[in-house]
Amino acid sequence: MPLYSHSRLSTFEKCPLQYRYRYIDRIRRDVQGIEAFLGNQVHGVLEFLYRELREGRCPSIDHLIARFNNSWADACSERIRIVKKEFTAEHYRAVGERCIAGYYSSYHPFDQDTTVGLEERVQLSLDPESRYQIQGYIDRLARIGEGIYAIHDYKTSSSLPSDRMLRRDRQLSFYEMGVRSCYPDAREVRLVWHYLAFDQTLISRRTTAELDEHRRRSIQLIDTIEAATDHPAKESALCRWCDYRDICPVQRDQYRAEMAAAGEGPAGPPEAARRTLPAGDLPAPTSHGGAVAVHRARSGRTKRSGAPAEAEQMSLF
Numbered sequence: 133m134p135l136y137s138h139s140r141l142s143t144f145e146k147c148p149l150q151y152r153y154r155y156i157d158r159i160r161r162d163v164q165g166i167e168a169f170l171g172n173q174v175h176g177v178l179e180f181l182y183r184e185l186r187e188g189r190c191p192s193i194d195h196l197i198a199r200f201n202n203s204w205a206d207a208c209s210e211r212i213r214i215v216k217k218e219f220t221a222e223h224y225r226a227v228g229e230r231c232i233a234g235y236y237s238s239y240h241p242f243d244q245d246t247t248v249g250l251e252e253r254v255q256l257s258l259d260p261e262s263r264y265q266i267q268g269y270i271d272r273l274a275r276i277g278e279g280i281y282a283i284h285d286y287k288t289s290s291s292l293p294s295d296r297m298l299r300r301d302r303q304l305s306f307y308e309m310g311v312r313s314c315y316p317d318a319r320e321v322r323l324v325w326h327y328l329a330f331d332q333t334l335i336s337r338r339t340t341a342e343l344d345e346h347r348r349r350s351i352q353l354i355d356t357i358e359a360a361t362d363h364p365a366k367e368s369a370l371c372r373w374c375d376y377r378d379i380c381p382v383q384r385d386q387y388r389a390e391m392a393a394a395g396e397g398p399a400g401p402p403e404a405a406r407r408t409l410p411a412g413d414l415p416a417p418t419s420h421g422g423a424v425a426v427h428r429a430r431s432g433r434t435k436r437s438g439a440p441a442e443a444e445q446m447s448l449f
């Protein structure tokens with residue numbers, strides 16, 4: 133059985149045919165969506181920041197922004213694809229700058245916790261026999277106090293998730309399982325999402341029952357994937373970001389038509405699939421009830437696979 137990841141499971145859920153192209157046929161594409169590119173660039177700078185802090189140095193915000201812009205200029209090329217034609221690469225670069233500046237302003241001097249891992253790889257078994265293995269990488273693992281850990285995840289997405297979506301989040305639930313198995317002293321694990329474009333930090337915790345439920349559902353899903361002999365196309369608004377539209381039987385004609393009409397104006401996903409604020413506008417604070425705490429970052433400033441908006445999310449750009 134292959135090693136699974138949250139992203140591999142999500143790909144199957146979103147579209148079994150895309151899963152086949154990517155994980156079975158292993159068709160590689162030399163393009164990257166600009167949303168994912170933006171995420172990688174911002175993640176790289178924040179990783180650099182915390183590596184420097186671990187060495188006892190605190191880079192200035194100007195230094196970080198310069199590093200971001202240099203890295204962006206070096207790496208940005210024609211293989212970076214912009215799906216939302218109403219936005220330019222410069223728009224996304226500016227969003228990245230604001231993500232970094234907002235984070236810096238909110239957390240400087242970065243003394244809230246102790247970093248114990250950066251891009252920390254976790255591998256865990258979902259079952260006692262270790263047949264179902266999951267791996268992932270934690271953006272930053274921190275220790276807040278005796279036996280209290282925080283799993284930090286940076287998001288540059290244009291959408292803020294609903295409370296329900298956060299509770300269902302499988303990725304950080306996997307990470308928590310991994311942390312609990314690697315750090316036996318962990319008596320409390322906090323899941324922390326930094327929605328950088330919104331300058332908001334969302335915090336959640338999982339009960340043992342919730343983790344068990346994630347484990348059970350994931351095993352079920354892996355069984356479904358392993359048993360699948362047919363991989364049907366599953367069209368959605370996300371098709372526009374799919375790397376395989378040119379060969380997908382249900383999308384290739386539309387893809388070719390769009391290519392032929394390129395330059396004739398932007399096309400957006402169905403209105404029901406996203407709610408867009410004008411670029412640069414400050415989103416209104418959203419209400420998240422239940423066990424999820426939402427913190428507005430102190431700075432109040434406006435504003436990785438680059439997932440576009442889905443239903444139940446508030447979209448920013």
Ligand code: SF4
Binds near residue numbers: 370
């Ligand atoms: S274009 Fe859409 S339907 Fe086709 S493989 Fe990609 S995600 Fe699936």
